[in-house]
Amino acid sequence: MFKKILIANRGEIAVRIVRACRAMGIKTAVVYSTADKHSLPVYLADESVCIGPPPARDSYLNMNAIIQAAKGVGADAIHPGYGFLSENSGFAKLCQENGITFIGPAPELIDRMGNKSQARRTMIEAGVPVVPGTKNAVYTVEEALDAARELGWPIMIKASSGGGGKGMRISRNEADFENAYQIAQRESAAAFGDNAMYLERYMEGPRHIEVQIIGDTHGNVFALGERDCSVQRNHQKMIEESPSPAVDEATRAKLCETAVRAAKAVGYVSAGTVEFLMDAHREFYFMEMNTRIQVEHPVTEMVTGVDLIQAMIRVAAGEVLDFNPEDVKVRGHAIECRINAEQPAKNFLPSPGTISQMHLPGGNGVRVDTATYDGLVISPYYDSLIAKIIVHGRDRKEAIAKMRTALEEMVIVGVETNLDFQFTILENPTFKAGQADTGFIDLFMKGEV
Numbered sequence: 062m063f064k065k066i067l068i069a070n071r072g073e074i075a076v077r078i079v080r081a082c083r084a085m086g087i088k089t090a091v092v093y094s095t096a097d098k099h100s101l102p103v104y105l106a107d108e109s110v111c112i113g114p115p116p117a118r119d120s121y122l123n124m125n126a127i128i129q130a131a132k133g134v135g136a137d138a139i140h141p142g143y144g145f146l147s148e149n150s151g152f153a154k155l156c157q158e159n160g161i162t163f164i165g166p167a168p169e170l171i172d173r174m175g176n177k178s179q180a181r182r183t184m185i186e187a188g189v190p191v192v193p194g195t196k197n198a199v200y201t202v203e204e205a206l207d208a209a210r211e212l213g214w215p216i217m218i219k220a221s222s223g224g225g226g227k228g229m230r231i232s233r234n235e236a237d238f239e240n241a242y243q244i245a246q247r248e249s250a251a252a253f254g255d256n257a258m259y260l261e262r263y264m265e266g267p268r269h270i271e272v273q274i275i276g277d278t279h280g281n282v283f284a285l286g287e288r289d290c291s292v293q294r295n296h297q298k299m300i301e302e303s304p305s306p307a308v309d310e311a312t313r314a315k316l317c318e319t320a321v322r323a324a325k326a327v328g329y330v331s332a333g334t335v336e337f338l339m340d341a342h343r344e345f346y347f348m349e350m351n352t353r354i355q356v357e358h359p360v361t362e363m364v365t366g367v368d369l370i371q372a373m374i375r376v377a378a379g380e381v382l383d384f385n386p387e388d389v390k391v392r393g394h395a396i397e398c399r400i401n402a403e404q405p406a407k408n409f410l411p412s413p414g415t416i417s418q419m420h421l422p423g424g425n426g427v428r429v430d431t432a433t434y435d436g437l438v439i440s441p442y443y444d445s446l447i448a449k450i451i452v453h454g455r456d457r458k459e460a461i462a463k464m465r466t467a468l469e470e471m472v473i474v475g476v477e478t479n480l481d482f483q484f485t486i487l488e489n490p491t492f493k494a495g496q497a498d499t500g501f502i503d504l505f506m507k508g509e510v
Contacts, residue, residue: 062378063087063138063162067131068102070142071121073432073449074354075102078140081370090134092127094120096440101432108134115442121145124152128159138162138377140370144444147353148175164377166331166352173327174350178221178259184347187326189319192338192346194261205242208260209235215265218242220249221257226296228252231263266498267338268307269293270345272320273361275372276329277382284317285365286391288357292486294409294502299479300486301357302396303364306457306495312343323347332358332373338499356399356449359430363395363453394460395453398468398483402445405482412477413441422470426453426463439476447478457495461487 065088068078075091079102082089090108093100096115103109110130113120120126122145131139139156141147141164150171156163165171174180178198181191193212198221199205209216209232218241220228228249230241242258250256269290276282289305290298304313320335333352339345358369367388376382402412415438421429431448439445450467454460468484486492491501491510504510 063374065090065134065136066164066374067092067134067136067139068106068142069121069127069139070145071097071100071102071443072446073430074142076105076432077430078142078370079105081368081374085371085374090136092130096442099437101434110134115440117145117443124155128155128161131161132159136161138164140164141353143353143356148351150175162377164373166329166333170327170329171352174352176221177219177349178257180350181259183327184323187323189323189347190345192261192264192348195259198257198259200257202239202242205258205260206238209238212260212262215263217261217263218245219259219261220245220253220255221259222249222253222255229296264338264340266500267340268305269336269499270305270308270316270339271334271336272316273332273334273358274320274324274329275332275369275376275382276324277376278330278379279381281382282321282324282329283382283384283389284320285361285367285389287313287316288360290357291499292492292497292501293499298357298399299502300396300398300483301360302394303360304391304394307339309343316345323350331376332369357397359428359449359451360395360397363428363451364391364393365389393453393455394457395451396460396464397449397451398464399446400448400450400471400483401479402439402447402476403479404477405479411441411445413439414476416473417475418472419474420470420472421448422450422467427467447473461493
């Protein structure tokens with residue numbers, strides 16, 4: 062097992078990894094930018110190393126600085142968390158070249174599954190159903206438009222690399238296609254350094270269903286149930302839950318079997334997520350695979366009892382995943398709400414500032430993942446996530462009731478947040494009935510549901 066792990070991330074996920082390592086008796090070190098010198102991970106880790114100024118490109122995306130930090134503290138492994146360099150095959154390869162274990166899949170797996178157009182081809186070969194789309198990446202407006210005419214509108218334009226809603230636009234007709242494509246491609250180049258795009262038919266009002274998988278170096282792959290991430294805005298998830306209220310037992314078994322087949326087709330190792338779009342008839346189609354831990358991983362942990370961060374570390378150390386059927390059985394229902402420093406009434410404008418006072422909810426079945434404390438400055442340089450509230454109940458009705466109570470208990474003073482907005486969603490009849498699809502938030506904000 063590793064003696065010391067460097068955490069190449071910040072915020073709540075860095076705290077989450079520190080705690081997992083402590084439970085395993087592993088020493089930790091974190092990197093931080095000058096904007097994060099008073100962050101909670103810096104205080105909690107055994108060591109910390111400043112790697113640059115606030116802009117991510119000069120700190121959390123500075124691969125050489127992170128490698129040097131790892132060498133300096135004597136770390137034998139690096140956990141990248143999510144975002145930043147977590148799906149960067151170049152960074153994973155750089156770790157290998159420097160004799161440091163990258164806690165995640167191998168570089169070639171990241172390339173194969175992280176590139177969405179290549180992943181589609183791989184899934185087609187494995188017999189996994191995919192949304193109709195381009196077989197290869199497109200680079201120019203002209204070739205993209207030719208492909209769109211063949212597929213038919215509406216069209217989803219996506220960056221071949223990356224995720225998180227960046228480099229994605231919907232084109233509803235030929236007239237708006239060129240503008241939408243150019244905007245998406247510019248975003249992709251800026252966010253991921255890659256202008257390769259791909260197209261797929263846009264499904265109106267599907268459910269966004271993802272299956273958590275984890276594989277080890279001994280050929281074992283497990284599916285730990287599904288999550289419903291349909292409540293999202295601009296492709297950014299807001300509320301996630303497990304299990305999905307739209308999935309029955311037969312569909313769940315089929316989803317999990319398909320996700321495992323997809324993972325085994327590429328020899329997948331580490332934690333990952335196979336994402337699907339599901340229509341009203343419970344027909345589902347592969348969308349993409351995230352080769353990292355997800356922001357919403359706690360809902361899976363709550364319903365299965367599996368610590369995914371610890372499992373990732375064990376896999377990276379070469380251990381066998383010895384789960385039995387009971388370990389991966391879903392019990393009860395879990396919901397996660399992302400609490401952000403933002404202003405929903407002003408088109409979700411970020412609200413950086415100093416948190417002068419904060420009170421976190423608690424109680425049986427309530428978990429809060431956060432790196433925030435009284436007096437902490439919410440920086441304008443990074444994601445506005447303040448905390449994730451996760452609740453677990455015997456069933457969905459109980460989980461919703463617990464989440465409402467938790468949101469009412471949470472107090473944040475000093476910055477604007479989406480607490481009230483999240484509470485209102487939980488009160489919505491469509492959400493409570495388990496009928497929210499990916500178009501729900503747009504309709505909700507217009508008062509049409």
